[in-house]
Amino acid sequence: MKNGTVDLHIKDGRQEAEKVRTPFLEFWRKFKKQRIAMIAAFFIGFLFIVALLGPFIAPYSAVEPDYENILSSPSMQHLAGTDAFGRDIFSRIIEGTRISLFVGLSSVFFSAVLGTILGLVSGYYGGWLDNMIMRICDVLFAFPGILLAIGIIAILGPGLGNVVIAVAIFGIPTFARIVRSSTLSIKETLYVESARSVGASAKRIIFKHIFPSTLSSIIVYFTMRIGTAILTAASLSFLGLGAQPPSPEWGAMLSAGRDFLNTAPHVTFFPGLSIFITVLAFNLLGDGLRDALDPKMKD
Amino acid sequence: MFHYTIKRLLGIIPTLFIVSIFIFMFVHMIPGDPARLVAGPDASYKDVELVRQELGLDQPKVKQYFVYLGKILQGDLGTSMKTKRPVFDEIADRFMPTFWLTIWSMVWAIVFGLLIGVISATKRNKWQDYTGMFGAVSGISLPSFWLGLMLIQLFSVKLGWFPTGGIESWKSYILPSVTLGAGVAAVIARFTRSSLMDILREDYIRTGRAKGLKENVVVWNHALKNAMIPVITMTGLQFGFLLGGSIVVETVFSWPGLGRLLIDSVSFRDYPVIQAEMLLFALEFILINLIVDVLYGMMNPQIRYK
Amino acid sequence: MSNRLLEISNLKTYFFVDNQQIPAVNGVDLFINEGETLGIVGESGCGKSVTSLSIMGLLGHTPGKVVDGSIRFKDSDLLTLPEDKMRKIRGNEIAMIFQEPMTSLNPVYKIGQQIGEAVRLHLKYDKKKTREHVINMLKLVGIPRAEEIIDEFPHQLSGGMRQRVMIAMAMSCNPTLLIADEPTTALDVTIQAQILEIMKKVKQEKGTAMMLITHDLGVVAEMCDRIVVMYAGKVVEEADVFELFENPKHPYTKGLLNSVPKLGLKSERLTSIPGNVPTPANMPKGCKFAPRCIEVMEICKTEDPELSQISNGHQCRCFLYEDEFVKEAK
Numbered sequence: 051m052k053n054g055t056v057d058l059h060i061k062d063g064r065q066e067a068e069k070v071r072t073p074f075l076e077f078w079r080k081f082k083k084q085r086i087a088m089i090a091a092f093f094i095g096f097l098f099i100v101a102l103l104g105p106f107i108a109p110y111s112a113v114e115p116d117y118e119n120i121l122s123s124p125s126m127q128h129l130a131g132t133d134a135f136g137r138d139i140f141s142r143i144i145e146g147t148r149i150s151l152f153v154g155l156s157s158v159f160f161s162a163v164l165g166t167i168l169g170l171v172s173g174y175y176g177g178w179l180d181n182m183i184m185r186i187c188d189v190l191f192a193f194p195g196i197l198l199a200i201g202i203i204a205i206l207g208p209g210l211g212n213v214v215i216a217v218a219i220f221g222i223p224t225f226a227r228i229v230r231s232s233t234l235s236i237k238e239t240l241y242v243e244s245a246r247s248v249g250a251s252a253k254r255i256i257f258k259h260i261f262p263s264t265l266s267s268i269i270v271y272f273t274m275r276i277g278t279a280i281l282t283a284a285s286l287s288f289l290g291l292g293a294q295p296p297s298p299e300w301g302a303m304l305s306a307g308r309d310f311l312n313t314a315p316h317v318t319f320f321p322g323l324s325i326f327i328t329v330l331a332f333n334l335l336g337d338g339l340r341d342a343l344d345p346k347m348k349d
Numbered sequence: 350m351f352h353y354t355i356k357r358l359l360g361i362i363p364t365l366f367i368v369s370i371f372i373f374m375f376v377h378m379i380p381g382d383p384a385r386l387v388a389g390p391d392a393s394y395k396d397v398e399l400v401r402q403e404l405g406l407d408q409p410k411v412k413q414y415f416v417y418l419g420k421i422l423q424g425d426l427g428t429s430m431k432t433k434r435p436v437f438d439e440i441a442d443r444f445m446p447t448f449w450l451t452i453w454s455m456v457w458a459i460v461f462g463l464l465i466g467v468i469s470a471t472k473r474n475k476w477q478d479y480t481g482m483f484g485a486v487s488g489i490s491l492p493s494f495w496l497g498l499m500l501i502q503l504f505s506v507k508l509g510w511f512p513t514g515g516i517e518s519w520k521s522y523i524l525p526s527v528t529l530g531a532g533v534a535a536v537i538a539r540f541t542r543s544s545l546m547d548i549l550r551e552d553y554i555r556t557g558r559a560k561g562l563k564e565n566v567v568v569w570n571h572a573l574k575n576a577m578i579p580v581i582t583m584t585g586l587q588f589g590f591l592l593g594g595s596i597v598v599e600t601v602f603s604w605p606g607l608g609r610l611l612i613d614s615v616s617f618r619d620y621p622v623i624q625a626e627m628l629l630f631a632l633e634f635i636l637i638n639l640i641v642d643v644l645y646g647m648m649n650p651q652i653r654y655k
Numbered sequence: 656m657s658n659r660l661l662e663i664s665n666l667k668t669y670f671f672v673d674n675q676q677i678p679a680v681n682g683v684d685l686f687i688n689e690g691e692t693l694g695i696v697g698e699s700g701c702g703k704s705v706t707s708l709s710i711m712g713l714l715g716h717t718p719g720k721v722v723d724g725s726i727r728f729k730d731s732d733l734l735t736l737p738e739d740k741m742r743k744i745r746g747n748e749i750a751m752i753f754q755e756p757m758t759s760l761n762p763v764y765k766i767g768q769q770i771g772e773a774v775r776l777h778l779k780y781d782k783k784k785t786r787e788h789v790i791n792m793l794k795l796v797g798i799p800r801a802e803e804i805i806d807e808f809p810h811q812l813s814g815g816m817r818q819r820v821m822i823a824m825a826m827s828c829n830p831t832l833l834i835a836d837e838p839t840t841a842l843d844v845t846i847q848a849q850i851l852e853i854m855k856k857v858k859q860e861k862g863t864a865m866m867l868i869t870h871d872l873g874v875v876a877e878m879c880d881r882i883v884v885m886y887a888g889k890v891v892e893e894a895d896v897f898e899l900f901e902n903p904k905h906p907y908t909k910g911l912l913n914s915v916p917k918l919g920l921k922s923e924r925l926t927s928i929p930g931n932v933p934t935p936a937n938m939p940k941g942c943k944f945a946p947r948c949i950e951v952m953e954i955c956k957t958e959d960p961e962l963s964q965i966s967n968g969h970q971c972r973c974f975l976y977e978d979e980f981v982k983e984a985k
Contacts, residue, residue: 189367192631194593197611204615204623205378281492285597288494289612304495315502322495330490337486549716552758558713559753560773560824561746574763650763650808 080342087338090331097328101148110138112145112298121314130320133303134310135296139317142298143324149299150328153214154280160218161279162272165225166264170256172226173233184230187223195220196282203291210283210299213292217279228271232264266343274336277329284325300325357642361635368631369421373414375627376620386620387430421628427621431614436625440607446516447599447606451591453522454530458591459584462534466541466580471568473546481538488535493594497528497601514603525602529594533587540583545576578648585641589634659727660832660864661710662686666724668702668709670717679705679719681888684962687832692858692865694879694896696872696911700932702888703868707834709734710866711751712741728832747777750825754837756818760809766793767805770824777828792823795860796853815846819853826857833858836868851878872915876900881968884908887933887943890962894969904971906948942974950975 082088100107110116110128116136124131130139172183190198199216206212237260250258286292287301295306300321307317376383384401385392392400401407405416420426426436469481504524505513511520548554549572557571558564596608603609607626614622668680680702687693695703708714709721712733726733728749733741753759761769770792771785780788786805793801796819809817818838825833835854839847851874858865867878875882875896882899884892884907892905903909910928930947933939939946945955954974962972 185363185367188364189371192364192368192635193627194589194591194630194634196593196596197627197630200596200611200615201375201623201627204618204620205375205380277490281490284492285494288492289597289600290616291612301492301494304492304498308498311498311502312506315506318495318498318502322492322498325492325495326487326490329492330487333486333490552753552755553761555713555716556753556759556769556821556824557761558716559711559745559751561742561744561776562772563742571761571764575761578763648763651810 077342081338084338084341087335087341090334090338093327093331094335097147097151097331100144101151104145104148108138108141108144110141112137112142113296121310121317123314124316131314131316133307133317139303139320142303143300143320146298146300146303146321146324147328149210149293149297150280150284150325153210153217153283154276154332157214157217157279157283158221158272158275160214161221161275162225162268164218165222166229166261166268168222168226169229170233170260170264173230174237174252174256174260180230183226187226190220190223193220195278196285199282199286200289200291203286208291208294210287210293210297213283213286216286217282220282221275221279224275225268225271228267229264232267233260236260236263270336270340270343273332273339277332277336280325280332281329353646354643357639361639364635365632368635369418369628370414372624372628372631373417375624377410379620383620386618426625426628429614429619429622431617431619431622436621439610439622440625440629443605443607443610446604447595447608449522450525450529450599450604450606451588451595453526454533454591454595455584455588457527457530458533458537458587461530462537462584463541463580465534465538467545467568467573469538469542470545470549471564478542482542485535485538485542488531488538491531493528493532494597494601496531497524497598500524500528501601514601516605521602525598525604528601529591529598532594533584533591536587536590537580537584541576541580544579545572548572548576551575574648578645581644581648582641585637585644588637592630592633658689660687660689660691660729661866662727663706663710664725664727666706666709666726667722668705668714668719669722670719672718678888680709682724683885683888683890685883685890685893687864687866689831690862690864691881692867692879694875694882695866695868695885696870696875696882697885698870698932701885703885704836706885707751707836707866707868710834711745711749712736712738713745743777746773746825746830747828748830749832749834750828750830752818752821752825752833752835752838754840756814756821756841759821760817762809765806765808766812766820770805770820770827773824774827788827789823792827793820795826795857796820796823797849798823814842815849818842818846818850822850822853822857826861826863829861830863832864832866834866834868837870838867839874840869840871847874854878872911884911887938889943889972890970891944891972892970893962898966898969902969904965904969904976905944905973906950906975907944910947910949942972 105112114137116132116138119128119132119136121134122128122132122136128138128140130143133139133142168183168187172180193201198220199213202216202219203212206215283292284299284301284304287299288305290305293299293302295302303321304318304325307314307321310317379386382397384397384404384406387404388397388400405413408416424437426440428434429436429439432439465481465485469478469485472478501513501524504510511524512518515521545568549568551572554567554572557567562571595604595606596611598604599606599608600612607629611623611626613619614626663686664684666680666683667678670677670679683702683706685693685695695706697703705714705719708717708719710726710728710733714720721734724734728744731740733744736744760766767786767789770789774780774785774788775782778788789805790801793804798804798816798819804812804816804820809820812820822838838854839850842850854865855878857863865878867874869875879896881895882893883890884899884905886907892899892903892908894902894904899908900912903912907928914927928947933943933946939956941957941959942948942951942955943959945951948955952974958974960972960974962970963976964970965976
């Protein structure tokens with residue numbers, strides 16, 4: 051007879067239970083209500099198309115210099131102007147889309163795979179293994195993210211590939227922790243207990259029972275992480291540690307434009323804007339997914 | 350409270366120990382011969398061997414580690430390969446500019462973050478909330494180097510209000526600290542909002558309202574004081590983000606701080622300096638987390654009175 | 656008729672969730688006289704608590720909204736009172752005790768600060784006088800070591816002690832009406848009796864009127880002068896405590912009384928009311944209780960009965976008593 055603070059027995063889901071919904075439909079019902087996240091999702095879809103078609107839709111070459119048109123302001127011919135070598139910035143941004151999405155996706159994919167495995171193992175087996183993995187995560191957490199990446203690049207040397215590795219490594223501990231904590235809570239639930247009692251192997255329990263339940267947290271965090279990864283990779287390129295000129299990587303383009311801030315601010319403005327909007331789209335999508343999939347998860 | 354602090358203090362020792370091993374191993378993970386690295390590419394074979402002995406690189410790794418640890422504890426961080434000065438001095442020169450930059454950024458971030466977070470939470474689902482939260486997610490998505498450059502372009506180049514870089518006067522602090530603080534302010538705003546919204550649903554908030562308190566008193570005293578407990582913890586973690594972000598922002602504003610020193614050292618492959626900086630950043634980060642833990646204990650009566 | 660302190664007429668409070676409107680309180684009439692204790696009884700979900708929150712004007716932070724009716728308190732209608740005037744009534748003229756003593760006190764403020772806050776706000780006492788007053792209030796509710804407890808934090812107290820603190824807080828500004836929403840539900844049985852005893856004592860000492868919301872008929876019998884039985888957002892029966900226990904009319908009231916064990920009648924089986932309170936989505940068309948009623952008739956399924964007078968001070972909402980209703984009620 052406990053009746054909470056307000057006699058509000060509306061959400062007891064009686065009506066909702068009448069229609070049987072699959073988890074996906076349930077997710078879709080909640081997700082499509084979030085208009086901003088939907089727009090972000092469409093925009094990201096659009097970015098992927100741009101990334102795929104890249105050179106076919108770019109009006110000019112991204113690498114060929116054009117010394118007739120150095121640092122010209124945005125115009126009808128050059129929507130975002132040209133850079134110090136007369137290259138069309140709009141075309142370079144289109145080509146850069148591929149790099150940014152590739153770096154973002156691949157690095158987060160590595161973090162997610164490794165972090166998830168570590169988290170599952172750590173949470174499922176517990177004991178000294180758990181202790182060791184979590185200690186190592188603590189140590190990785192003791193370094194501010196980008197510093198760790200810079201340290202790794204200091205070892206491996208600059209370059210886009212090494213940026214992917216660096217960004218991937220510093221994302222591992224967070225995935226490991228998230229997956230570990232959901233593993234811990236799921237491990238004790240009845241259905242895993244019952245699976246164990248009928249003699250399922252540890253591998254089977256982990257991958258057939260625990261992993262699918264952690265999937266929603268992983269998806270949410272994966273999406274949110276892509277924004278951070280793109281941002282970090284762009285920062286590293288800006289610092290001269292990532293993609294090197296003449297690569298049309300957005301951070302590198304921005305870095306190259308710094309010298310002309312007084313005379314040609316458009317050289318820095320447009321690449322920066324591209325980074326901002328792309329990262330924003332992934333963050334908005336991540337927020338939307340979180341609200342639809344995993345409302346308890348905090349920032 | 351005293352015991353709590355002591356316990357926390359002892360708790361960081363294992364982490365510090367492992368961090369020091371990591372940083373020690375750092376130099377040994379670099380491909381190539383560290384002695385050759387220090388001696389330089391033109392050094393003769395004999396010179397390289399001399400350097401190896403001098404640095405103790407011919408000793409077993411475990412012994413080398415303890416020698417390294419002993420030196421750190423005495424404040425000996427090695428010699429910069431670029432300037433040939435003690436690394437300790439190099440870092441000491443650069444410490445204060447970075448320190449003040451992060452402090453000011455944090456001040457902005459806390460003031461604006463809290464304000465936006467509280468307004469959004471109390472005006473839930475109204476235009477203030479939507480504006481605040483859209484601003485916050487934008488703040489998280491903003492590349493700090495771009496924000497910095499745009500601020501320079503607007504306020505230094507066009508309007509001439511602030512210097513474009515370096516440290517000249519108090520004015521020099523404004524743009525870099527705003528740039529660095531923006532992202533953290535956004536994170537604080539989001540976190541304050543969600544934390545405060547949880548608290549505003551609590552029974553004791555209803556009790557406060559039933560007492561006849563003004564809504565402002567309920568929000569700013571009763572709710573915020575509770576919401577601050579998780580917010581402080583999270584804010585402390587953001588210090589790490591600030592330390593990392595300072596590397597980028599210092600490059601944008603030609604700031605004579607630790608971040609620029611690090612980037613210069615990486616491009617010069619000045620490993621002793623990189624090593625020392627990583628140690629310092631990690632140490633600062635751990636220390637800040639410790640302070641946050643203690644603050645958390647002080648704010649939370651359930652821990653304070655044990 | 657003695658002095659009316661509070662009179663609610665035709666109160667309708669709806670909740671607006673997911674584009675649906677859900678009538679939590681659907682046309683409630685009730686009154687409380689000065690110094691009287693009124694019990695409001697019903698299963699959870701019948702609108703008891705929403706009624707009390709409507710009186711306090713505390714719905715602003717829920718999806719609920721009063722859509723119709725009036726709540727007269729002394730000379731003013733609380734529903735049209737501006738917020739600043741309402742604040743002067745809350746905690747001062749009308750105070751409230753909640754169900755959950757464990758979570759109803761702010762964990763980061765000391766006991767003394769939390770009680771003193773209302774005292775300083777409404778009675779305008781200075782610091783020293785406030786402290787004295789708070790200590791006296793704590794003593795009044797039987798808190799030992801009041802001088803020390805005043806400087807302690809809620810987590811240092813047990814549930815029973817916290818509920819005493821809540822009572823002290825509610826009574827600290829000498830309210831004329833105390834609303835107690837399930838004040839003992841969350842407590843151990845032994846503590847429940849103590850808390851009820853204290854409430855009785857304090858109430859008598861201060862002459863406060865009380866609205867006691869509960870589902871526990873034992874509590875009602877012990878504490879109340881008059882009882883209102885609510886079902887699905889409506890009053891279904893109202894009578895003074897002796898009349899109701901001696902001569903219950905509404906089948907729902909009878910059901911409630913039969914589900915309580917009685918001393919002396921050993922072998923009699925306890926009966927429970929079949930079914931559940933209907934959810935707003937499948938609210939029956941006629942009498943809201945019809946689907947669960949053992950005396951249901953054809954008319955009950957299509958038409959909703961009116962609340963009508965059976966005898967002086969005894970009202971009931973049921974077609975069974977059509978003939979008995981006093982025609983010119985009031």
